[in-house]
Amino acid sequence: MTLAPPSDRLTVDASGRRRSARSGRAPGRTPIGYVFVSLYALLALAFGIIPTLYAILLAFTNADGGFAGFNNFVTVVTDFRFWPAVLHVTLYLVIWLIALVIFVVLLALLVHGLRARWASTSLRFVYYLPGALAGASSVLLWLFVLDPTASPVSGLLRLMGFNSFVQVIQPGNLPAIFAIIAFWTGAGGWIVIMYGALNNISTDILEAARIDGANAVQIAIRIQLPMLRKWIAYMGVMSLAAGTQLFVEPQLLSQASNGVVPNDYSLNQLAYQYAFEQNDFNGAAAISLILLIVALLLSWVFVTRGGLFERE
Amino acid sequence: MTALSTGQRSRVSLRGWSGRAVAGLVLIVFVLFFVIPIVWLLFAVTKSSRALIVDNPFSLGSWTDFVANWNQLFGFQDGAVTTWIANSAEYALGALVITLVVSIPAGYALALTEFKLRKPLLVLTLVVMLIPSTALVLPIFLELNSVGLIGSPLSVILPMSFFPFGVYLTYIYFSTSIPRDLLAAARIDGCSELQVFARVALPLGAPIVALVAFFSFVQNWNNFFLPFVMLPSSDGYPIQVGLTSLLSSTPAFNPSSAGSDSVQLPTLALATIVSVLPVLIVFLFSQRFLVTGMTAGGTKE
Numbered sequence: 282m283t284l285a286p287p288s289d290r291l292t293v294d295a296s297g298r299r300r301s302a303r304s305g306r307a308p309g310r311t312p313i314g315y316v317f318v319s320l321y322a323l324l325a326l327a328f329g330i331i332p333t334l335y336a337i338l339l340a341f342t343n344a345d346g347g348f349a350g351f352n353n354f355v356t357v358v359t360d361f362r363f364w365p366a367v368l369h370v371t372l373y374l375v376i377w378l379i380a381l382v383i384f385v386v387l388l389a390l391l392v393h394g395l396r397a398r399w400a401s402t403s404l405r406f407v408y409y410l411p412g413a414l415a416g417a418s419s420v421l422l423w424l425f426v427l428d429p430t431a432s433p434v435s436g437l438l439r440l441m442g443f444n445s446f447v448q449v450i451q452p453g454n455l456p457a458i459f460a461i462i463a464f465w466t467g468a469g470g471w472i473v474i475m476y477g478a479l480n481n482i483s484t485d486i487l488e489a490a491r492i493d494g495a496n497a498v499q500i501a502i503r504i505q506l507p508m509l510r511k512w513i514a515y516m517g518v519m520s521l522a523a524g525t526q527l528f529v530e531p532q533l534l535s536q537a538s539n540g541v542v543p544n545d546y547s548l549n550q551l552a553y554q555y556a557f558e559q560n561d562f563n564g565a566a567a568i569s570l571i572l573l574i575v576a577l578l579l580s581w582v583f584v585t586r587g588g589l590f591e592r593e
Numbered sequence: 594m595t596a597l598s599t600g601q602r603s604r605v606s607l608r609g610w611s612g613r614a615v616a617g618l619v620l621i622v623f624v625l626f627f628v629i630p631i632v633w634l635l636f637a638v639t640k641s642s643r644a645l646i647v648d649n650p651f652s653l654g655s656w657t658d659f660v661a662n663w664n665q666l667f668g669f670q671d672g673a674v675t676t677w678i679a680n681s682a683e684y685a686l687g688a689l690v691i692t693l694v695v696s697i698p699a700g701y702a703l704a705l706t707e708f709k710l711r712k713p714l715l716v717l718t719l720v721v722m723l724i725p726s727t728a729l730v731l732p733i734f735l736e737l738n739s740v741g742l743i744g745s746p747l748s749v750i751l752p753m754s755f756f757p758f759g760v761y762l763t764y765i766y767f768s769t770s771i772p773r774d775l776l777a778a779a780r781i782d783g784c785s786e787l788q789v790f791a792r793v794a795l796p797l798g799a800p801i802v803a804l805v806a807f808f809s810f811v812q813n814w815n816n817f818f819l820p821f822v823m824l825p826s827s828d829g830y831p832i833q834v835g836l837t838s839l840l841s842s843t844p845a846f847n848p849s850s851a852g853s854d855s856v857q858l859p860t861l862a863l864a865t866i867v868s869v870l871p872v873l874i875v876f877l878f879s880q881r882f883l884v885t886g887m888t889a890g891g892t893k894e
Contacts, residue, residue: 312706312707312708312709313702313706313786313787314702314703314706314707314708314711315702315708315710316702316786317698317699317701317702317706317790318698318699318702318703318708318710318714320694320695320698320699321695321696321698321699321714321760322699322710322714324695324751324754324755325714325717325718325721325755325757327736327751327755328729328733328751328752328755329717329721329729329755329757330717331736332729332732332733332735332736333729333732335732335735335736335739336731336732336735339735384623387619388619388620388623391616391619391620392620394616404620404624406880407624407627407628408623408624408627410627410628410631410876411627411630411631412876413811413869413872413873413876414631414865414869414872414873415811415815415872416815416816416817416833417817417833417834417836417837417868418815418833418836418865418868418869421836421840421861421864421865422630422631422634422862422865423630424840424846425630425633425634425637425858425861425862426629426630426633428845430646430845431637431645431646431845431858432650433629433630433632433633433650433651434629435650446846465626465627465630469627497612498612518723519723522723522724522725523725523727525725525728526725526727526728526818528727528817528818529817529818532837533837533840536837536840536841536846536847537840537843537846537847538846539847539848539849549727549818552731553731553822556731556734556735562735565731565735566731566732566735568731569728569731569732572728573724573728573729573732576723576724576725576728577720577724579723580720580723580724
């Protein structure tokens with residue numbers, strides 16, 4: 282679960298400087314800060330910086346350690362499995378993100394609009410609960426739900442024309458299926474976060490709008506949505522970056538379907554194939570690097586363009 | 594928490610019965626969507642594999658069938674499931690302890706002390722926090738492979754202990770909720786820097802320690818890709834990876850597996866519940882604080 286709240290208080294810039302001017306440490310003291318961050322810095326080095334550098338090194342060398350230029354990247358990108366994997370992940374991301382933005386915002390607004398406190402609290406809890414079933418467990422549960430023979434909603438599946446598990450997991454359905462699984466486990470956390478953001482909108486503004494005769498829908502569109510903008514952008518970019526790493530869903534589905542779903546469906550699976558089936562660690566590093574660059578670019582857009590970490 | 598009380602009066606309520614009906618319908622449809630799979634799962638583990646298919650999905654099976662499923666699950670490969678759960682506990686708790694020992698002082702130092710590398714470290718934390726942890730798994734594998742750590746519990750525990758989100762949360766908490774004057778006063782009273790941290794900051798930081806511990810535990814327990822890549826042998830699997838072994842021994846999903854040690858569907862359902870039970874318990878106990886307080890770190894006022 283990566284539910285990091287964007288904060289208007291992250292004071293990397295101006296206030297950090299102001300703070301240091303105000304209460305700098307006493308002269309002559311050891312900078313105790315270094316002691317406190319030393320272990321963290323060590324871990325950051327070992328599991329953040331070094332692996333990244335090592336991946337770069339491997340991606341640009343060949344199996345014998347010689348310089349390979351962009352050969353690994355060419356091999357990977359021209360692999361017949363690469364572009365289909367890109368397409369699969371992209372389709373999944375499009376469906377998932379649209380569903381996430383529309384339904385999370387809609388549900389947060391509706392739950393926030395409830396007058397009864399108990400109803401609002403219990404709904405948030407119910408929506409949040411599936412978050413406890415993440416990873417392989419949630420995929421396993423959805424294998425049952427999608428199998429018409431055992432499914433609790435087999436009637437619904439048959440109504441939609443699905444009579445067997447294999448029919449359900451046809452390639453065309455997979456992006457939607459993965460989006461549903463991801464939405465089921467992840468949406469609740471975001472609804473809770475959006476709800477918190479809605480709570481922070483000043484009462485006066487809403488009161489004023491109501492006196493001016495705005496109805497609930499108008500208030501939602503003209504006031505609440507614009508004020509949620511940052512949080513929606515934040516959710517979008519975090520989910521986008523995480524979604525590029527699709528792995529456990531297609532991996533388990535591939536296993537459960539006897540290969541009807543290929544085991545190189547997503548980019549991460551392909552990287553895994555390179556490393557562990559073909560023993561081509563350089564190729565795997567090249568794919569990892571491509572995924573890492575995409576994730577980094579997205580976070581860069583998020584930090585610089587989103588304005589999420591700026592003070593208002 | 595204060596956000597809630599101020600929020601009481603700012604609610605925008607839908608007027609008119611048709612608007613309310615539509616809103617209610619949407620809310621209920623999603624309740625069903627989120628809840629039906631879980632409720633079904635609870636019923637499924639009490640059934641025989643025949644009853645699972647023939648009977649009403651939401652009917653209760655029998656205690657005998659539940660016991661049979663339980664025995665089949667824990668008898669699988671001579672008690673492999675027990676080993677996997679023990680492994681999960683070892684990895685998740687080991688990483689949790691290291692995460693707390695590492696992150697809390699680091700977040701505190703970033704928030705309340707001054708040193709030259711403070712800002713670069715903060716930016717690094719921010720960037721790494723935004724990178725999905727999965728993105729670094731293969732590079733970390735390659736790194737640990739070159740130092741011969743693959744297959745050891747440390748290959749899972751150490752990477753999971755690196756938890757920039759925890760450092761960020763601690764940083765936000767300490768920089769907004771602890772007045773620097775308080776620390777200064779303690780220093781004047783003769784506290785060493787270590788004592789200031791241990792006697793003043795840490796007791797005040799109890800809520801954030803709990804929050805970081807919660808996120809770290811849940812994330813570690815549910816982690817799939819990292820242990821899947823790092824641990825080659827079944828003896829070392831955590832339960833999340835162990836589930837794949839159970840899945841491949843389930844004839845309903847893998848017909849070639851029909852053999853002496855095959856797993857029936859209700860047993861697989863039971864495995865799903867067992868695999869998330871610790872997280873589910875933690876969830877239920879911290880429900881109030883999660884549903885209301887999860888945004889506490891990121892909201893204003």
